Amino acid sequence: MSLLDGQPSVLFVHAHPDDETISTGALIAELVARGTRVSVLTATRGERGDVVRGPLSGLEGTDALARERERELQRAADTLGIAGRFWLGEQPARSAGLGPRRYRDSGMKWIRPGLAGPADDVDDDDALAVAPPGEVTRDVAALIAHLRPSLVVSYDNGGGYGHPDHVRVHEAALAASRALDTPFAEILHAPAPDAEWFALGAHLGTVSAALRCHASQLTVDGSDIVHSGGQRERITTAIGLRML
């Protein structure tokens, strides 16, 4: 018996465009192959992302980057077979009676390799990390109430690698799932005794194709992701899920 068996509808909650593919692309592809309806909620447009040097460099730090990342996310979602895509703060991922709002990328800085922390200059009132936590949770809950997924998936309580937006998304997705009595699983990047581990290398081609859609943020070199700053990581096709 697998956690993936008999899931009619799974909602992934992510912080920035590209997270859905980098951290959960193979799992999404596997669920889609099993006939599950997969939806993705993305909290911000990754406005503070560094841009890969090349034809898109000029977008860095401009409003046009957000629009490019919207297009990149849609192409990646289509590649992975995602059925529904939503922005946090916009209906139906917005509390009833409130007008739409944007949550913006809070940025981050590296504290040490593999661990991120808050940026030094979070002076944007719309940054996700400074938004009222209750408002963020209620907006996630609005989408859960709308979709009624059988499972919600998001980061672990460290946000995977400490990015403040990922941590906030974990907290909101977990609290909203609890409030609506919806099962919640956190993403693990290493096997654990109380988690299910999925080796999904069969989806490497699909994940690679979806990664290539995020051309402002990364390039794909063989089985590696090369980030805008030059850091390399292997494309992830193995992932753990732990029910909380």
Ligand SMILES: [Zn+2]
């Ligand atoms: Zn992210």
